[in-house]
Amino acid sequence: MTSISILWFRRDLRLADNAALYHALKSGNPVLPLFIFDQNILDKLPKDDARVTFIYQTIVDLKKELQQQGSDLLVKYGKPEKIWPEILKEYEVKEVYTNHDYEPYARERDDNMAEFLTSEKIAFKTYKDQVIFEKNEILKADKTPYTVFTPFYKQWHAKLNDFYIKAYPTKKYFKNLFQTKHLPGPTLKDMGFEKSKLDFPKISYKNKLDNYAKERDFPAIDGTTHIGLHLRFGTLSIRKAVSDAIEAKSNVWLSELAWREFYMTILWHFPYSASDSFKKQYDKIKWRNNEEEFKAWCEGNTGYPIVDAGMRQLNQTGWMHNRVRMVVGSFLTKHLLIDWRWGETYFAEKLLDYEMASNVGGWQWAAGSGNDAAPYFRVFNPELQTKKFDPKFEYIKKWVPEFGTKKYAQPIVEHTFARERVLKVFKEALN
Structure with a gap:
């Protein structure tokens, strides 16, 4: 043998x-x-x-x-x-x-x-x-991990050079592959799965990089790269993505790729944060966890158009625009006072590009319980987010066709009331 x-x-x-x-x-x-x-x-x-x-x-x-x-x-x-x-x-x-x-x-x-x-x-x-830098490669001077993105990114960026992004020349050595007859394997049906009807994004992002910084926050524009799925399963090499970001001088996209590594580093050093709040005192918050309101959020029937558009985009395509992910995350945790873990679990089930580190990191950022988090008293106002990022309601009308008619849901909660309520509940838990 x-x-x-x-x-x-x-x-x-x-x-x-x-x-x-x-x-x-x-x-x-x-x-x-x-x-x-x-x-x-x-x-x-x-x-x-x-x-x-x-x-x-x-x-x-x-x-x-x-x-x-x-x-x-x-x-x-x-x-x-x-x-x-x-x-x-x-x-x-x-x-x-x-x-x-x-x-x-x-x-x-x-x-x-x-x-x-x-x-x-x-x-x-x-x-x-699957990353440029991992584990203990980016540490503070005292050899402890960074827990804030900006100083992490400064060092990540300073350390980046051609050595780290050089491709491995695997093709040169294909002659060393084991020669064998065709090997049978299980079908989807054998494993009890059905073929999904969803479309998968192609790896084609170079044309997006020139305008990425200007367009990435506007959900009606197809201005993001859609490569999360390919980084998640390694159908695209991170070294290639980073090289392309540098070549296109797209510093904003480069920093987005570094955010992914920052969250992976956090998960590596603080594995408890996969299921518990990074800032442990946030686990004292008394969430309302109303199941009917959670269902309305999941289905995109909250009466807040930008939130509903985002959730329907997710349910129908397996993807949601990044700006809108922040809005729906803030809405669930702050407006409805529903535990961030409920949202994280729902995203884990639905997102094609689900990566535990980034998803947990993003949800804890929205809730205020993570590292480098927004202060708890910052509550996204969905109306202001709409005015800023979807002023002509193009994104909203695409995903919520009944918007502006009598068929559209009434708001599930009033914004000012929700804001005052969450500040009170968080203050009680954190003081």
Whole structure:
């Protein structure tokens, strides 16, 4: 039996510029790529979850690319802890290569895998791939992590150079892929999923970068890059995105890419913040958590047009404009006094580009409970946000066609009353 290395794909679904794949291909053993549809994750998802369709389609494309090289992608469905022992019976595995993942479940899974593979005398080698800087690479002078974005970004930006954004030349070493006949894999149906009807954004953002700073806040304009999904699953390399931002001199977009890394660093250093408030005293807030009001928010029937437009855009497309994400987040936590975790969970279910670190970070920012957060007494006024960012109601009319007619919902709560109520409740909890 031939000794092989395995490249375990997870959130890095591409052959070009992939750190772990590059190191695997240079390991001296033929490399068999592997992807596991992980039941520990999939069992919690609805059967028409669009992200599963996106992953499945990407896997089909990867298999074709690898087959052109005389190799293939081994695709399994189940729990990694059960699948790995089966793979070791099938192949003579010397080393396993993969890229770092920073979310709590992934860290636990990888710790367990490292222990298991080491006990089988198999090296488990992991690499940085989905961020430019990770873990302890950006720290304050006293070696503690930054908890405020601006100083973090200053250092992130100062440290950035060609070395960190250079692409890994994987193609040069494709001859080292394990040569094999076509390998069968599970279909969506085999795994109990249906094909989603949602459209997935293409990777095409270069034409947006010149006007990104001017246009990104206006939801009626298609001025943002829509690459969240591709960064989430690694169909686009972060090194490529950052290189393109620098080349286009789009500093605003560069700082948005850095926000993502800031939140990942926070999640890494403060894993409790995935489910608890970063500022712990915010867990004393007495949320109202009215289920009917939450339902109205989810469905886009609050009587606040910009909030409703955002929620309907999310429900129908799996995406929401970033400016509007801030408005709906503030509205849920401040106007309705509903726990930010309820909103975070709803977004986790609906967003194609859901990334735990950014989503949790964004929701805690809206609630005031996160790091670098807006002070709790800042309550977004949906009307002023509309005047500023959708003055002609173009975005609103697109998603709320009954806006301006008698059919449109009455406001669920009056703004001034809601503002006074939240300030009182937060003050009581925080003083």
